[in-house]
Amino acid sequence: MIACGRCNRPLKDPKSVERGYGPDCWATIQAEATRTTNRNGAEKSDFTYRINTSQGKPVLVITDLDRGGMSVTNNIEAIVQSIVAEIGERVYTMPIVYRDSMGRYDGVNGDSLQRNPFYFLNKDNETDAVIAAIQRQEEQICGTSH
Numbered sequence: 424m425i426a427c428g429r430c431n432r433p434l435k436d437p438k439s440v441e442r443g444y445g446p447d448c449w450a451t452i453q454a455e456a457t458r459t460t461n462r463n464g465a466e467k468s469d470f471t472y473r474i475n476t477s478q479g480k481p482v483l484v485i486t487d488l489d490r491g492g493m494s495v496t497n498n499i500e501a502i503v504q505s506i507v508a509e510i511g512e513r514v515y516t517m518p519i520v521y522r523d524s525m526g527r528y529d530g531v532n533g534d535s536l537q538r539n540p541f542y543f544l545n546k547d548n549e550t551d552a553v554i555a556a557i558q559r560q561e562e563q564i565c566g567t568s569h
């Protein structure tokens with residue numbers, strides 16, 4: 424009798440026996456692998472981040488270090504996920520701005536990373552970008568609650 428490599432219960436289905444895991448455990452393993460891949464993807468980019476609280480609200484500021492890796496623009500989903508893995512889900516409640524390799528600041532839609540990851544700020548310094556991102560979030564919250 425072959426046992427599942429994850430939960431140790433006996434495997435009956437020939438397909439399960441072949442891969443060494445039952446269907447539920449296999450699905451769990453696949454999901455974990457996907458998460459790990461996404462997190463590792465952030466390593467393709469050279470970036471740094473910090474929380475800017477100078478305007479009284481936390482704003483996540485991501486900076487593209489432009490050292491020849493994948494640009495933050497092209498890898499934003501993996502980067503935000505890696506930051507969430509480090510400092511937690513509160514990332515999704517903050518406005519997010521990023522500085523591209525040209526030194527321009529634009530906004531990141533933390534809640535829409537796949538469909539529509541960026542919004543236009545076009546600021547040339549962090550202070551202006553942070554103020555604009557906070558304003559935008561406040562307008563959105565106001566718009567949906569009234």
Ligand SMILES: [Zn+2]
Nearest residue numbers: 427430445448
């Ligand atoms: Zn199992």
